[in-house]
Amino acid sequence: MTNTILITGATSGFGKAIATKFAAAGWNCIVTGRRQERLQQLADGLTATHGVSILPLVFDVRDRQRVFNQLTQLPAEWQQIDVLVNNAGLAAGRDSFYDAAIDDFDEMIDTNVKGLLYVSKAVLPFMTARRKGHIINIGSVAGKEVYMNGSVYCGSKFAVDAISKGQRMDLLPYKIKVTAIHPGAAETEFSLVRFKGDDAKARQVYDGYEPLLAEDIANTVYYCATLPPHVCINDLVITCTAQANSYYTHKE
Known part of the structure; x- marks a missing residue:
């Protein structure tokens, strides 16, 4: 039987690369x-x-209603979801807490935290009914260490880390794996979105070192998803060689 993966935020970056990786391996997506x-x-x-x-x-x-309308009413042939990748997420702005826009706060919390919760809740009944499945949550090194002018984004990714740990405990009786993958700097549309389309600012983020690529994260997700049933990678931080943590990167 062909495996099925559900990937949120698949139009670019990590999500698109993950879909491409799994499709190439014969998974339905x-x-x-x-x-x-x-x-x-x-x-x-x-x-x-x-x-x-x-x-x-x-x-x-x-959009909670649309998430549940779409996912709880999947055609029968699509309901046997083996892997859910909660990838949809973003950073909005790079400002001090004092200067940052409330709308940016809402966008990050609603996408990075509430969106992950909505999708997980909508999909889980299909997994619990089979007593089988794997949730992979895409967090960030920003969910491990806070950096200046990123407090709310960091807070949203700290929440992903905590939710992943809670899901892992709560879903053990259903034999459902939960993995949290926390990437560091990766050259995708992430910075372009963060700086609201300012291409010059976005490109400066990656000057002077070789960042991760979306394909690096896709390969990591695939590795975690294809381990034997009794093996689960619980928590994984991945950075490029030039990056030590969420706030220190060595640039040439």
Whole structure:
């Protein structure tokens, strides 16, 4: 039987790379995102290239009603989800707490924390019914150590870390694995989104060192998801060689 993975935030960055990695390995993929055209292009491309089935679902993980409407009513052939990757997330702004916008706070908390909760709750009944499954939550090194001018983003990723630990304990009776993967600096659309489309600022983040790529995280997710049933990677921090932690990176 072909395995099925559900990936949120699949229109770019980690999510797109994860979908590509798993499709290449013969997995059927449910991919979600807000940008319908990009999502459809991804689905069509993966089907054409790898011959797998792809189900694109267009919604914002912040929209609780739409999340539950879409995911709790999946067609029967898509309900046996083996792996859920809660990837959808973002940083908005890089300002001191005093100067930061409340709207940015809401966007980060609603996406990074509440969105993860909504999707997990919607998908879990399919896993608990089978007593089988794997939730992989994409956190951040910012969820391990706080850095200046990132307090709310860091707080949202600390929440991902804590929720992952709680899920792992609560879901043990159902034989469901929970893995939290915490990437460091990775050259994706992350900084472009954080700086609200300012390409110059976004590119400066990665000057002077070789950051992670989306494919590095996709390879890590695939490794964690394909271990034997009795093995679970609980918690994994991954950075490029030039990065020591959330706030120190050596630049040439």
